[in-house]
Amino acid sequence: MKFLISLAWKNLSRYKKRTMITACALAFGIALYIFTDSLLSGADMDSQRNLVWYETSSARIMDRDYWENRDQTPLNLLLEHPGVFEGVLEEMKIPSAPRTVFAGELVVYRDPFEEDGSMQVRIYGIDPDKDDAVFKFRELIAAGRYLQKGDNGILIGSSLARNIGAEVGYPVRITTRTRYGQHQVIDLDVIGIIDCPNPVIDKKAILMPLDTVDLYLEMEGAVTEINMKFPEIKDTEALGRALKAELLPDFPGIDVLDWTVLGKDAIAMSQAKQAGSGMILFLLFVIAAVGVSNTMLMSIFERVRELGMMRALGMKTSQIRTAFLIEAAGIGIIGSGIGVAIGCLLNIWAVGKGIDLNVWMRGMDMDIGYRIRDVFRGAWNPTAIIQAFFIGILITVIVALIPTRRALNMSITECLRDK
Numbered sequence: 001m002k003f004l005i006s007l008a009w010k011n012l013s014r015y016k017k018r019t020m021i022t023a024c025a026l027a028f029g030i031a032l033y034i035f036t037d038s039l040l041s042g043a044d045m046d047s048q049r050n051l052v053w054y055e056t057s058s059a060r061i062m063d064r065d066y067w068e069n070r071d072q073t074p075l076n077l078l079l080e081h082p083g084v085f086e087g088v089l090e091e092m093k094i095p096s097a098p099r100t101v102f103a104g105e106l107v108v109y110r111d112p113f114e115e116d117g118s119m120q121v122r123i124y125g126i127d128p129d130k131d132d133a134v135f136k137f138r139e140l141i142a143a144g145r146y147l148q149k150g151d152n153g154i155l156i157g158s159s160l161a162r163n164i165g166a167e168v169g170y171p172v173r174i175t176t177r178t179r180y181g182q183h184q185v186i187d188l189d190v191i192g193i194i195d196c197p198n199p200v201i202d203k204k205a206i207l208m209p210l211d212t213v214d215l216y217l218e219m220e221g222a223v224t225e226i227n228m229k230f231p232e233i234k235d236t237e238a239l240g241r242a243l244k245a246e247l248l249p250d251f252p253g254i255d256v257l258d259w260t261v262l263g264k265d266a267i268a269m270s271q272a273k274q275a276g277s278g279m280i281l282f283l284l285f286v287i288a289a290v291g292v293s294n295t296m297l298m299s300i301f302e303r304v305r306e307l308g309m310m311r312a313l314g315m316k317t318s319q320i321r322t323a324f325l326i327e328a329a330g331i332g333i334i335g336s337g338i339g340v341a342i343g344c345l346l347n348i349w350a351v352g353k354g355i356d357l358n359v360w361m362r363g364m365d366m367d368i369g370y371r372i373r374d375v376f377r378g379a380w381n382p383t384a385i386i387q388a389f390f391i392g393i394l395i396t397v398i399v400a401l402i403p404t405r406r407a408l409n410m411s412i413t414e415c416l417r418d419k
Contacts, residue, residue, distance in 0.1 A: 022396070023335035030339025030392050034385055035346040038378035042351065045379050047370040050198040053136045055371070056262035057097075057227035059240045061085055061247070064255045066224065073103045073122065075179045078222040079254065085226050088247065094230070095133035098223040100125035100213050104176035106206065108164045119164065123154075123174065123206045125213030125223075134229040137194055137207065144168035144192030151209045153191035157202030159373070161193050168193060174206075178218045186216050199373040236260065308413075321404055328400030329393055336392030340385060350378030 052058060063077035079085065082098040089096040102125075107118040128147045132138050138146050142158055154174075156166065166172065167190065174186045188208070196202040214221065230239050240258035247256060310320055354377035 019331055019334065022331050023338060026332065026335030026392050026396065027339035027342060030336055030388050031342035031346060033388050034340065034343025035350060035378070037381055037384045037388075038343075038347045038350050039355070039376060041381045041384075042354070042377045042379035043370045043372060046197075046372050046377060050371040051263045052259050054196055054198040054201050056259040057134050058230035058236045059228045059243065059256055059258040060262055061226040061228070061254055061256055062224065064253055067255065067257060067261075073101055073224070075100075075102060075177070075217065075219075075224070078179075078219075078224055079226060080222045082221070082223045082226055085247075085251070085254075089226070089228060092243070092246070094228050094243070096226050096228045097130040097132075097134040098127055098210065098226050099131075100210060100217070100219060100223045101225065102176055102213075102217065104174045106164070107173040107175065108166055108170065121160075121174075121204055121206050123176070123208055123213070125208050125210040125217075127210045134227045137196070140194040140196050142193050142195040144190070146192060147207060147209050149209055149211050151191055152187075152212060153189045153208075155192045155194055155207040156190060157205060158193055158195045159199065159202040160204065160206075161190070163203070166190050166193075176217070178216070179220075179222070180218060182218075184216055197373050198371045200371065202373055321401075324400060324404045325397055328396045332393035332396035335396070336389045339392060340389050343385065343388070347378055347380065351380060354378065 061079065063079065066074065066077040069077065079098075086096050086098065102123055104121060104123055105118055106121045126135075126137075126147065128149055137155070144155075147153070147155055154172065161167065170190045172188050172190060174188065176184050176186070178184050194202070194207075196205075210223070213219065228243075230236050236258040237260060240256055244256040247254065307320060311317070354375040356375055
């Protein structure tokens with residue numbers, strides 16, 4: 001075996017240019033794979049985090065029938081006594097925050113008599129003192145201030161503010177219906193603007209004080225949901241099941257849904273994109289394999305006479321095959337090593353700086369499917385890097401096996417006569 005390894009190394013060093021061409025073709029595919037996988041992993045992680053921090057929370061308590069009718073944001077499927085649930089959650093040491101969610105039309109006025117624009121929005125009535133325990137909106141204030149109890153005003157996202165031309169202090173009007181179905185017109189001022197990394201919230205959501213919502217919508221203390229925060233995203237399903245088992249015997253009319261259910265549409269879109277991206281990554285490897293196969297085929301078929309000479313001198317077919325496969329593995333190690341190095345360098349940039357979506361999609365109101373608005377950052381995935389390295393070696397060995405086998409099936413005299 002030592003002799004075969006030595007022979008393979010001599011062949012690698014003898015054909016330096018061809019070795020490097022083959023290795024570079026493989027390195028390109030490996031580097032691109034690592035970089036692309038990093039961006040996809042980072043987008044998925046950031047999307048999940050922004051979903052939980054700003055949209056769904058870790059889990060939510062609501063009326064059992066509310067989820068099926070969530071698109072209509074009904075105000076007849078309520079939690080009548082939210083303080084009871086909050087007391088239970090406090091005993092379990094689970095941070096919670098009540099909310100009332102409803103739909104309405106947002107109307108902006110540049111002066112008291114001239115309507116400047118309107119759009120359908122979703123309004124979240126939040127308790128300014130409790131919401132911080134679950135969500136992270138207070139730290140997102142870009143202009144103005146955060147909500148306080150009793151405020152007759154709203155917080156809006158920077159994207160929404162830009163779309164309707166609103167600034168802090170602008171008067172707005174919300175038209176909606178009360179809990180009992182009566183039309184309600186609410187005149188408010190923009191108290192603050194938040195810069196939220198979740199595009200769904202930044203473009204389409206409005207935050208109001210819960211007590212103000214309670215007054216205008218005649219909620220009488222009822223809310224549509226109670227949101228909760230769990231220590232880790234990965235633990236939410238198990239904790240959600242445990243909480244449901246704890247609450248359902250005493251409150252049969254409610255349901256507990258974790259973020260994987262609350263955000264299933266976003267998760268499904270992300271998974272669909274991952275499936276398509278997985279095909280792209282596969283094609284990258286196919287392209288790399290084609291480049292490797294071309295050079296390996298040339299390398300082997302140009303050395304048919306050399307194969308015949310080696311066999312004439314007494315080397316066994318299995319030894320020759322092993323020597324060529326070791327040579328191919330050597331090319332794979334060189335190419336994969338270079339590819340991993342380049343991929344990691346690209347990954348350092350992707351993780352640290354990322355791709356600024358505002359530069360690429362300036363002026364376009366596009367939904368890319370992820371809960372990411374500004375920067376598309378990468379994430380380190382050691383498993384994918386290790387897999388890419390060994391898959392690169394495996395590709396070169398498999399590609400070299402076919403032409404080597406064909407050449408070895410030729411007789412010694414045919415090999416020696418080859419030109």
